[in-house]
Amino acid sequence: MxxxxxxxxxxxxxxxxxxxxxxxxxxxxxxxxxxxxxxxxxxxxxxxxxxxxxxxxxxxxxxxxxxxxxxxxxxxxICLCPEGRHIFPRLTVLENLISGSLLLPANRNAAKLEEIFHYFPLLAERRKQLGGTLSGGEQQMLAIGRAMMGEPxxxxxxxxxxxxxxxxxxxxxxxxxxxxxxxxxxxxxxxxxxxxxxxxxxxxxxxxxxxxxxxxxxxxxxxxxxxxxxxxx
Ligand SMILES: Nc1ncnc2c1ncn2[C@@H]1O[C@H](COP(=O)(O)OP(=O)(O)OP(=O)(O)O)[C@@H](O)[C@H]1O
Ligand SMILES: [Mg+2]
Missing domain, CATH: 3.40.50.300 (P-loop containing nucleotide triphosphate hydrolases)
Structure with missing residues (x-):
């Protein structure tokens, strides 16, 4: 590939x-x-x-x-989840996730979010929390989730x-x-x-x-x- x-x-x-x-x-x-x-x-x-x-x-x-x-x-x-995560600290978890799919039709977002919340139930619970207030592990989950939103x-x-x-x-x-x-x-x-x-x-x-x-x-x-x-x- x-x-x-x-x-x-x-x-x-x-x-x-x-x-x-x-x-x-x-x-x-x-x-x-x-x-x-x-x-x-x-x-x-x-x-x-x-x-x-x-x-x-x-x-x-x-x-x-x-x-x-x-x-x-x-x-x-081809999607990179960079060293140091680089999530958007002032956007919510949900907004961070959506930012990963801006190049794709928005009508697929609901299904992708469901998949990501299945991998990371914690992100679903915290969807309205600001990215910058998540713990390191949660931020890493968010960074991977955001990359997955782009259907890599x-x-x-x-x-x-x-x-x-x-x-x-x-x-x-x-x-x-x-x-x-x-x-x-x-x-x-x-x-x-x-x-x-x-x-x-x-x-x-x-x-x-x-x-x-x-x-x-x-x-x-x-x-x-x-x-x-x-x-x-
Ligand atoms: N933007 C940059 N400008 C100049 N040199 C850089 C830049 N980014 C990295 N380097 C240099 O390139 C080399 C390789 O860096 P790189 O970040 O790819 O290493 P790495 O294998 O990812 O290391 P680490 O395990 O520490 O993350 C290093 O010597 C580093 O100082
Ligand atoms: Mg490195």
Missing amino acids: LKLHDVHAGYGAIEVLKNLTLEVQAGEIVALLGANGAGKSTTLLTIAGVVPVRSGMITWQGAPLPTGKADVVLRQG KLLMLDEPSLGLAPQIVSRIFEIIRLINQKGVPILLVEQNAQQALRIAHRGYVIVTGKNQLTGTGAELLASDEVRQAYLGE
Whole structure:
């Protein structure tokens, strides 16, 4: 579905991604792992069209994906749930959710809201509460819910478990798996390598913007390199 072919990208004089190659196939959860500063968020921002591709190519459903055009990428159904959530603090939960579907016909909102409230009953209870007054875990649920409102054909999640209590982390991973089982492919960036690899079909480890390792979730979980570098063993 999505393929990055030898992608280079960066900011000003800094080249962050150097020859990065990865793909996400229909139905997959793909984990993207790497140390702080390895270029994980940059990878997602480059796919999302926020950061332009300098050389190499991204293809989506077999055709080149325009680079550096976030609106075009979003209209193709590729949706990024960014690191740090970035919900609208002064809008209510409901307004935040609706903001995720502004590009789609409004008559589908009711059914989508029902689906999201099914995943996150807590958001239904708090639909009139201001986004900025939600707890960290609730804000993460809202950010994922908002991305789901856009009916993504590919959902990219950047560190959804960051800063959350273990119980909420487990719930978030469970919901990621459920969303995927409904047919949405997911590209998942995580520091929490163990939990991410447990739900991922495949994964990539990147080091300073380059491919280091790839394999199935189970292979990477068992690899000495991953265990030492990311699982603290
Ligand atoms: N807007 C920017 N301008 C300049 N450099 C940037 C910018 N954003 C990121 N970088 C640099 O690019 C490199 C990769 O950053 P990136 O955010 O992609 O890493 P990451 O793998 O997501 O790290 P983390 O695990 O800390 O989130 C870092 O060295 C960072 O300082
Ligand atoms: Mg990051």
